[in-house]
Amino acid sequence: MPSSAELGATSARLAAAARIRLEHSRFFAEVKELELRLAIIDDRFERLAARPDEPYQAWRRDLVARIRSLAAKAGDLEAALLLEAHHRDRVAALLLTLRHRLGVLDARHRALHERRRS
Secondary structure, three states: OOOHHHHHHHHHHHHHHHHHHHHHHHHHHHHHHHHHHHHHHHHOHHHHHOOOHHHHHHHHHHHHHHHHHHHHHHHHHHHOOOOOHHHHHHHHHHHHHHHHHHHHHHHHHHHHHHHHHO
């Protein structure tokens, strides 16, 4: 029969494993959500760029916050050796693509709004 110390250690390992699985689930849910946002940007590029400035800036701030949050979580998982290389590469590619698309979208948004003011 296992001692109470062994049972306690087993319980702690199981709790840690459950916490890691939960973190992974949340992390990959965020990855999928940002992949969906990328698809929406690609699909609705002109409509997003043409939005009035205040709603556009609110949407942009939210997206940037999500990008930063995912980058931080990826860094934390990688530092803890809990993010496999192929997942790290997938997330890095997604974040770089989102930053690039957001830059292009910002340029288009500015151009459309400058033209309206002229």
